[in-house]
Amino acid sequence: MYRSHTCGELNLTNNGTEVTLSGWVQKARALGGMTFVDLRDRYGITQLVFNMESDAALCERANKLGREFVIQAKGKVAERSSKNLNIPTGEIEILVSEFTVLSESETPPFIIENETDGSEELRLKYRYLDIRRPKLRDTLIMRAQINKAVREYLDNKDFIEIETPNLIKSTPEGARDFLVPSRLVNGAFYALPQSPQILKQLLMVAGMDRYYQIVRCFRDEDFRGDRQPEFTQVDCEMSFVHQDDIFDTFGGLIQYVFKKVLNHDLPALQRLKYDDAIRLYGSDKPDLRFDCKIVELNALLPKSEFGVFNTQIENGGLVAGLNAKGCAAYTRKQLDELTEFVKASHRGLGGLVNIKFNEDGSVKSSIDKFFTEEQLREIGKAFDAQKGDLLLIAADKISKVRKSLGDLRLDLAKRNNWIDEKSWSVLWIVDFPLFEKGEESGEITFAHHPFCSPHPEDLQYFDTDPTRVRAQTYDMVMNGNEILSGSIRIHQKDIQERVFNNLGLTPEDREKKFGFMLNAFKYGAPPHGGCAFGMDRLVMLMSGGDTIRDVIAYPKTSGGRDLMMDAPTAVDEKQLKELGIKVVG
């Protein structure tokens, strides 16, 4: 080794020891005949000291060290006169007797500290320098710790890690596949897996009983927002289980990971029905770190001449609102911002009614004309409105009101700092619908994928009222983000048939799309179910990052480019010729 110790481990107990350290020069400064060098490695920073009096030549060489030079230094551990108690090595320094430059460095293109002057583009190009910043380094280390904790837990529960292939068959389902041309079978293509869904279900048919894999998946989607073309999931499947077993197992997993990695005791996960989540929070991934539920008013509204409410109620719409606690003093400008927020095209409300319960005890509303103060106070009771509270009420189609108020709820939380950043909201969303009806087409489609098992007690609605059939499908939601999705799968041929019938799939479709899987199910399929964690998002949340890119060593831009390697690129004609393909257009 080029070192006897790392730069993160020496302290006063090592006082007087001869040591050898290696690392990068974080900074060097000459000060009254002394030169101080902060030497950095993955484990920490240790101060090196050079003294003009004791060795002028060595000290002068040290003065020539630039940032990010790699050096090996020998010397004796000594107690510092001016201590830095913020770092573990802050009570000692190394009196250097000898050092070697292992590698010089040009001036880096940006400052290698958490607070950097580099743009994201520049940092992605020089990712190997970006990773030297403690924030990114620590995130990658935490990612490894999370992987480790996940595996420990699952190994202890008799899960077997099994690798599934990356060169598989392209299926017309779901998102767009990345394709890989085959050279040996010209004109044919492999696909990169969007997930090992079918392969893991076949492992259950194969009797492997409990499977997991921390696995790369690929989706050739348009990279809206924070998506990556390749991403990682913790993929799991269990045989002979009911939904409750899944909740216990994977609720336990997330508790274990939080304890191991963050030393945080996460309480047992609550379950919230999909219908309730939508009704109360306007979202199937509600953030419960704060309350502020949607209150539905259709049944509570006093009679009035207010046409907006009356029309919606008559037409099957919804009147509902939120209590923005403590916001009664919002200015006209602030209220206008909230109105603009809900009027944005993807929300599409016409506006918001407000009722202010002022600190002075008075009640003011944008619908004073239609409601008496008495009536407004009556409405306020439904929201448990107190002095200082602001009620915001919308009336429109049910889904529009819920979605808009759900978004508004989050917006209010941000504006008012309602969220304690140290708190965690982790819960199960359960009882998703099995089928969805297209809003325009009225066509029945599956809400998740066609192998999700219906609730046995809902089979009675299968033919008469299919959208009423609940699926044994579940999500885990963390701080308002979906971090896991899964289901109990269908293992009975007759139920699978009925699902396909409802989806209007012909026997030919079935064979083409799911043939090899259906074939496997002829040979004794056990009841089974599973889930997949979105690992990138989980790590992002646990590490407090802002984007998925923060938790990936070498991420791609939103355009799918790797700026460091400069990929994708044109390739030699010879390569394409061997594959029997040609670039067109």
Added chain:
Amino acid sequence: MYRSHTCGELNLTNNGTEVTLSGWVQKARALGGMTFVDLRDRYGITQLVFNMESDAALCERANKLGREFVIQAKGKVAERSSKNLNIPTGEIEILVSEFTVLSESETPPFIIENETDGSEELRLKYRYLDIRRPKLRDTLIMRAQINKAVREYLDNKDFIEIETPNLIKSTPEGARDFLVPSRLVNGAFYALPQSPQILKQLLMVAGMDRYYQIVRCFRDEDFRGDRQPEFTQVDCEMSFVHQDDIFDTFGGLIQYVFKKVLNHDLPALQRLKYDDAIRLYGSDKPDLRFDCKIVELNALLPKSEFGVFNTQIENGGLVAGLNAKGCAAYTRKQLDELTEFVKASHRGLGGLVNIKFNEDGSVKSSIDKFFTEEQLREIGKAFDAQKGDLLLIAADKISKVRKSLGDLRLDLAKRNNWIDEKSWSVLWIVDFPLFEKGEESGEITFAHHPFCSPHPEDLQYFDTDPTRVRAQTYDMVMNGNEILSGSIRIHQKDIQERVFNNLGLTPEDREKKFGFMLNAFKYGAPPHGGCAFGMDRLVMLMSGGDTIRDVIAYPKTSGGRDLMMDAPTAVDEKQLKELGIKVVG
């Protein structure tokens, strides 16, 4: 859960307990008013019993159970009258009071036992049934155990698991890349990684210090023999290390894995120089589970008129042989087989000289005409020949003799069962040459890859005698198979320049081929080195499998096909159009 216990855990201590088991019907047989069902799951087999006398209806239903039906059975644990002490559950049986068929099964296309009647093609097509065979199941379980042991060891040594991307840049080096057309950048391609070599070296530049990953790699080679287009390696890299640190770390790893998984104490790994391996065993991956070294005779041969020897020695060739211990009684036919073996086109010897040291004390040779018995006995001394031994001697170009005798050595071991299948030969091969000279072209090429560091003490030969320069490159060899390869990398710009000069690379070549990596090395590269284990082969050896396919859940055929999924396949024109490519020819 559909079970209270698995089919592998019940024994006499559970006697009298009410249990619920779920699993597959291995076999069912009716016998004098009783029906016995072997119920199988991943954990074992438990015998279920049904009794006509106590419940005729239930027993009759049980008689209808077919092989591979999935059932759930409830009943009481009872002591068996006729015990099977070969399995952990063999002292008990379950007196079934109730059972449910969870899933029926058609007759499987082959017998689901270790000794099966299914061809490999059939078994690959129905891989989910093949995996139900205990042999394949146990191999996949052992694979997971090996992964776990590897990670435990490396985690404890401060290695960080870091994921590298699968969609990277195509480079013209090495084997052929699999390409992935980019839809967002039409006409551009990603490549699937042949290994994360450059990416892991950049993690060292990034200061991550110790990295590992159990990672999928891809090579679009012609699938000779036992190759898979996708394979798994344990990929590792360390900073601030010398070769000895690598030997300690990864020798320790393999010892740890053997202890954990096989409970076998592997001794510390010996190191054998590449030159010695080639000289003594005719191979850079010698199997040392048996001895039988090559003995070189050039300096020892008595003067004779035997032209074959004399010519080769005069022309710089080699005369060398093996002692086939105990084979003096080989028949003419057997000797002819050995001769044919070394005459095969890829070995290309003209023949073999034999000297038999017969049990009766006589010496017989195919070159009796040219050598006296005295001289033959003298030659025998070099081989430590005893009564009953057979010497086999070749004379040809050095490389041809070594390769042929190396192969012959293995062939003899197989013929004579010299190998104790329970023994292990694991060792380091070290001091590989840095450069190779093309036999025909005389051109200098790198033996491993151009980032391998030369031995510092050999830099003196760099310009004058480059093939004499040893690289800090090493392989780990297990039972005659290379299971690890690695090197200390070059981290100094000037040495990298000299290597490139020797390879005749122009500055343009360098930039195009290795640009982003060389750029990274400008910003403070630490000394570093690493290696990669071939995981599939390691698992194959440890599990006693015959082919790589045995240790992969869903392998491909030698033609690169997945017979279960039927991949690769043609895809929709629409998909190709979006990618801007077209199938030609």
